[in-house]
Amino acid sequence: MSILTIQNLSKSYGKIQALNNLSLEINAGEVYGILGPNGSGKTTTLGIILGILSADSGSYKWFDGQYGSSHRKRIGAILETPNFYPYKTAEDNLKIISHIKGSKDHDYDSILELVDLSHRKKSPFRTYSLGMKQRLAIAATMIGEPDVIIFDEPTNGLDPQGIAEVRQTLTQIAESGKTVIMASHILDEVEKICSHVAIIKNGHLLATGSVGSILSDQVTLELQSENNESLRQFLDGIDWIKGPKLIGDKIEAQMDKEHSIAEVNKMAFDRGIVLTHLVARKQRLEEEFLEITK
């Protein structure tokens, strides 16, 4: 079932084109990462589909239109920063969200327990640390048992412990089977959590699909020998190894995944080159992202 269909969305701020004919389709159960450098249009996209920004052109449709104008009550979302009434307690803030969503679920304790805030539920929001605010925002997205949860840069500004805590909570939510849409420029985060990604830059969609399909079929090799220059020349002569280049004291190259490092090692040895270092690693999303957005 299609959860969200975006068609040809465009939005500009004066002369800056924030989104340019962006189209996406997100299906039920997907954990969908929207990747892009700062200013690529991620938050603008989320702002439009959450009804707080208006698009210049294009359209979007939630849940195939089955909930009409009340579709946002089926969605839990944080956009940019945690936004709450600073003079109200965590519990009171959740009650307000529950009121808006018309939720019958009033078990705030277990929701606050999930994000480890139950001990501070009676404290005003303004007394919270940034990490606690972010965790409360995550708790708020779960009010009313939404079908879709949206996070925009959920670990922004957090310290390493806060990042680890938030990431753990996100992983739990993702594993619960809900549809999750997450905008981030932290690729490690997306790679660990998401099943699908869209990569956007300057408002253009550059690539979309499952994380596996976005990652290329190539393997990155790291090699070293006593004579790196003759090693590089040797690698240049193999047609299933691409782009060997010296990085620091090692050579990096791309290898088709049908071949193995044992083959490389044997061929080098046969040519009189003794490898002192040989590692093969799968292409990481970060490398692919940098390649796509180059």
Added chain:
Amino acid sequence: MNILNLLSLEWKKFKNNSVFNLFGVMFLLTFPTVIFIGKEIQVPEMVMNINDLYAFPNNWEWMAYSGNWLVFFFLGFIMMNMITSEVGYKTMRQNIISGLTRQEYFLGKLYTAIALSVFATLFYAICTLTIGFFHNDPYSFEGAFDQPIWLLRFFLMCMGYLSFALLIGFVIRRSGVAIFTYTCYILFIELMLKWFVTGNLLKNSPAINYWPLNAIEDLTPLPSWKKLENIPMKDIEFSFLLTPSHAMIASSLYICLFIGIAYWHFMRKDV
């Protein structure tokens, strides 16, 4: 969401808000007491009879006049704070993200303006009846219900200020600038605009009385103006005040206009 649901949501959001509580309490305390400043003032009988401040039916006019200033200040600031603070805290956008439609969000604020106006009008009635009752000797409500139109005039005056505050809040959005604009427009800017347009505040067209905040102020004017108008003055060629019916019609139109522009602007603007 229905009216009660939206009002209850606004109450949940603001019942612990310091500006809401402080200005609300100040309004409740000053409205029934400010009229007693009159006991300390020496005014010529030709301008006003001090007894009118407390005795039925004239105390309806005086209480409405003092309420005019208090509603403009306390309730107007509360109304603007209920909009601009939500912009500052970004809870306006979060409310919409969480599921309110823009129309529901706007209606929540509009219903609050109406509820505050109804509440202030009831409070005006209770205070006026109480002061008049204890002023009569012996205590009685004699003459209390001779001029029920004052309730409508007071309600429209409240709606006038609160709809103007609603407009300023939704259009300007920033708390400090909104309060400055609201206060300055009512106290100075409209007066200056009138002067620029007509060239002379005391001459020319009686249309000068139909400017928005002038029409709203004329719903509950200083009662002594009526006496001053009976004094012939050189070069003054028109009445200082709108007639009550003209003030009510003009104010009603401005209230609709303020609400309409605020709604139109909010529905189109990014949050």
